[in-house]
Amino acid sequence: MVVAVVACFASAVVPTLPASAGTRDLVERSASEPTTxxxxxxxxxxxxxxxxxDGLTTRSVQxxxxPEARSYRFTVDGEDLLVTDAMVQASTAWTTRHSVLSRLVVRKxxxxxxxxxxxxxxxxVERVFEAIPWKGGVMATARTYRRKSFFERWPFKGAFMETEDIEPFCLVYFDSTTxxxxxxxxxxxxxxxxxxxxxxxGTTR
Structure with a gap:
């Protein structure tokens, strides 16, 4: 099942809500979830x-x-997908309407x-860019760094400057209950x- 959800971690203070406040409204807000x-x-x-x-996986499709149709055509799992401007606008409207960014905060x-x-x-976690509910949880795009001990860093392990340390773009997914x-x-x-x-x-050909 292809799934993606976005979560943004803001730097503003978010009021503390009761522990039971998170799951029910996520389910209600995601009742009209897109298929993909x-x-x-x-x-x-x-x-x-x-x-x-077993967790998150990603794969890229070119x-x-x-130009005439002002769109992009992709092949996903053997099916044609035509992405039009109208679809992009509908996507932006949905993710904006269902954003849960204000409920996320980053501290130290x-x-x-x-x-x-x-x-x-x-x-x-340094910063989160976007967040929406998905399947009872939250998926986010963010900037995160793996915490390393002294002996996990260069010159003991890895390169002096690793790709993942140069302003990385990451996915974050978490269960809103646990x-x-x-x-x-x-x-x-x-x-x-x-x-x-x-x-x-395959239905947009």
Missing amino acids: LMLGGRSNWLTLIELAD GIRD GDAYWDGRKLDLGRVT LRGEAQYLFGKHTEPFFVLFSPV
């Missing part, structure tokens, strides 16, 4: 984000620009949901917005 969420839609690349029991490298600290493992989640490095100096589809791939 990706990154991109405004260029000739799409990044499909999949959520499975498309072709059609940690992220908080409704005032409660998230468990993302050994990760420092507050546990993960962060996954994506590109580098790149910030793609989420792109949502309201019909299954």
Whole structure:
């Protein structure tokens, strides 16, 4: 199942809500979820984000620009996908309307949901760009860094300057009930917005 959700961690103070306030309204707000969420839609690349029991996976699909139709054509899992300006506008409207960015805050490298600290493992969160509810949880695009011990750094391990340390663009997904989640490095100096589809791939040919 292809899934993508965006979460943005703001630097403003968010009021603390009761622990039971998070899950029910996420389910209600995501009742009209799109069938598919990706990154991109405004260029000739799409990044499909999949959520499975073993965590997040991503894969990129290259498309072709059609100047006459003012659109991009992709092939996803053997099916044609034509991304038009109208679809991009509908995607932006949905993600803006369902944004939960205001409920996320970053303090001293940690992220908080409704005032409660998230468990993302050994990760420092610097900034979050976008956030929407998905399947009872929250998926986010963010800038995060893996926390390393002294002996996990150069010259003991790795390069002097690693790609993931140069302003990384990452995905963050967490369960809004348990507050546990993960962060996954994506590109580098790149910030793609989420792109949502309201019909299954193959129905827009």
